[in-house]
Amino acid sequence: METICPIDTALASEISHLLTSPSPLQVQEYFDNLISTRKCHGIKVKPNGEFGKGVYADLDFKKGELVFKDQLLVGAQHCSNKIDCLVCSFCFCFIGSIELQIGRRLYLQGLGVSMNHESDMETFKHISKDCSKTDSYDGEYDSLLENHDNLENCASSSSKQIFTFPKDVVESLMNGELILPYSKQFSLPPPVPCAGGCGEAYYCSKSCAEADWELSHSLLCIGERSKSSCREALIKFMQHANETNDIFLVAAKVISSTILRYRKLKATHLKEDNKCAKPNVSDHSDISLLLEAWKPVSMGHKRRWWDCIALPDDVDSSDESAFRMQIRELAFTSLQLLKAAIFDKECEPLFSLETYGHIIGMFELNNLDLVVASPVEDYFLYIDDLPYTEKQEAEQVTQPFLDALGDDYSVCCQGTGFFPLQSCMNHSCCPNAKAFKREEDRDGQATLIALGPISKGEEVTISYVDEDLPLEERQALLADYGFKCKCPKCLQEET
Numbered sequence: 021m022e023t024i025c026p027i028d029t030a031l032a033s034e035i036s037h038l039l040t041s042p043s044p045l046q047v048q049e050y051f052d053n054l055i056s057t058r059k060c061h062g063i064k065v066k067p068n069g070e071f072g073k074g075v076y077a078d079l080d081f082k083k084g085e086l087v088f089k090d091q092l093l094v095g096a097q098h099c100s101n102k103i104d105c106l107v108c109s110f111c112f113c114f115i116g117s118i119e120l121q122i123g124r125r126l127y128l129q130g131l132g133v134s135m136n137h138e139s140d141m142e143t144f145k146h147i148s149k150d151c152s153k154t155d156s157y158d159g160e161y162d163s164l165l166e167n168h169d170n171l172e173n174c175a176s177s178s179s180k181q182i183f184t185f186p187k188d189v190v191e192s193l194m195n196g197e198l199i200l201p202y203s204k205q206f207s208l209p210p211p212v213p214c215a216g217g218c219g220e221a222y223y224c225s226k227s228c229a230e231a232d233w234e235l236s237h238s239l240l241c242i243g244e245r246s247k248s249s250c251r252e253a254l255i256k257f258m259q260h261a262n263e264t265n266d267i268f269l270v271a272a273k274v275i276s277s278t279i280l281r282y283r284k285l286k287a288t289h290l291k292e293d294n295k296c297a298k299p300n301v302s303d304h305s306d307i308s309l310l311l312e313a314w315k316p317v318s319m320g321h322k323r324r325w326w327d328c329i330a331l332p333d334d335v336d337s338s339d340e341s342a343f344r345m346q347i348r349e350l351a352f353t354s355l356q357l358l359k360a361a362i363f364d365k366e367c368e369p370l371f372s373l374e375t376y377g378h379i380i381g382m383f384e385l386n387n388l389d390l391v392v393a394s395p396v397e398d399y400f401l402y403i404d405d406l407p408y409t410e411k412q413e414a415e416q417v418t419q420p421f422l423d424a425l426g427d428d429y430s431v432c433c434q435g436t437g438f439f440p441l442q443s444c445m446n447h448s449c450c451p452n453a454k455a456f457k458r459e460e461d462r463d464g465q466a467t468l469i470a471l472g473p474i475s476k477g478e479e480v481t482i483s484y485v486d487e488d489l490p491l492e493e494r495q496a497l498l499a500d501y502g503f504k505c506k507c508p509k510c511l512q513e514e515t
């Protein structure tokens with residue numbers, strides 16, 4: 021039987037307000053403002069006429085030119101990827117040093133061996149205690165490894181590799197004693213730990229740390245200074261997400277950032293009321309403030325997660341409804357865990373299953389990958405490109421590390437994010453733009469590049485699927501987004 025979420029029934033009208041699509045005028049105002057504050061002067065967001073809104077060129081673009089860059093509204097690195105790359109939890113640029121990136125990964129790969137063998141876990145604990153005792157290891161990056169309990173749940177392909185590398189060498193890489201040749205040319209910002217004390221989030225700067233704290237992390241931090249109502253509940257929520265689907269972590273960021281925006285708006289309104297000496301200072305229509313706080317999320321195209329998630333290949337169509345019901349139950353369990361950790365009565369509609377399902381569905385439908393290229397890959401390519409003698413000399417030091425990292429040495433930072441402007445872009449199988457990171461794009465922003473000349477007034481489109489696939493395959497993949505493509509290429513191939 022389907023689980024009933026009591027908030028869905030009790031607050032049906034408020035929830036329906038939240039989930040009603042904004043009017044074309046509201047959309048226009050919101051995006052005009054966003055585009056002007058972000059100085060993305062080359063584009064406009066306006067109704068597409070056929071299928072909601074779309075992005076339009078407001079200038080002429082040449083082939084290869086940057087059309088716009090888009091900052092994340094919220095985003096998160098995939099849990100499994102945290103073993104491979106250490107990045108700023110706010111802007112997602114790589115942090116530390118080439119040595120720390122490599123050393124940390126080798127260290128955690130060692131932990132990965134332990135993950136698969138209960139008895140090895142004890143060995144690891146023993147080793148890790150020993151590490152902090154050694155003379156060579158000054159413990160500078162202890163906290164970067166303290167969260168291994170959480171990382172244990174993050175089974176990545178590379179973390180399962182079984183290999184060993186001398187412990188003291190890994191330590192000296194991590195504590196800065198061992199400097200790799202030419203690594204200074206790939207310097208990275210030193211990691212700034214989260215001020216909440218969680219040992220989970222690291223940043224490239226104090227300003228990124230503060231921005232993340234204000235945006236969502238203060239409620240989702242598991243450290244001593246967390247603003248969540250129950251840190252144990254938060255840890256349970258995160259463990260569940262890591263074991264099931266880390267999309268819940270991004271959904272939690274959406275809810276947390278909305279609550280924090282709501283509290284800020286409310287504080288401003290109370291201050292204004294106090295100035296005017298109005299008697300009913302707390303009588304503001306809270307739903308209107310909540311709607312205001314929710315506005316950035318309201319702009320994203322949404323459907324319920326369990327309605328729009330693509331049926332996996334290994335699920336028979338006769339089991340479709342049972343599968344969708346299971347997904348709904350999974351979301352309900354996750355929501356209950358989150359509610360126990362950060363519930364706010366004034367923002368109750370955010371904790372309805374209907375809202376939670378739509379938030380996750382928004383990520384499903386917009387399919388926006390967060391990708392940042394790895395400086396470790398650049399580093400090894402640079403070594404490979406050195407003149408013969410220098411290369412031979414450098415490789416004596418670097419080759420064992422490259423071998424130990426294996427084929428995955430170039431793994432980039434990967435995650436899921438919601439990009440407000442890119443999420444307005446419609447699909448075409450003959451797109452005129454594409455999300456593409458250039459050499460200089462080293463953080464989590466999305467970068468949209470013109471694939472050919474685009475004239476002012478033309479719609480800017482991307483392809484949601486590999487446009488070189490045969491028609492039937494493209495159409496099948498696009499059906500998961502809930503539409504049938506009628507672009508010129510599809511129409512031509514259909515006839």
Ligand SMILES: C[S@@+](CC[C@H](N)C(=O)[O-])C[C@H]1O[C@@H](n2cnc3c(N)ncnc32)[C@H](O)[C@@H]1O
Pocket residue numbers: 068071072073074319320321385386442443444445446447448501502503504505506
């Ligand atoms: C990422 S959103 C794009 C922006 C969307 N039009 C809006 O109003 O928010 C993706 C959704 O837009 C619609 N869409 C995008 N491209 C389309 C196309 N070529 N034909 C029909 N619908 C399309 C589909 O509903 C799809 O699920």
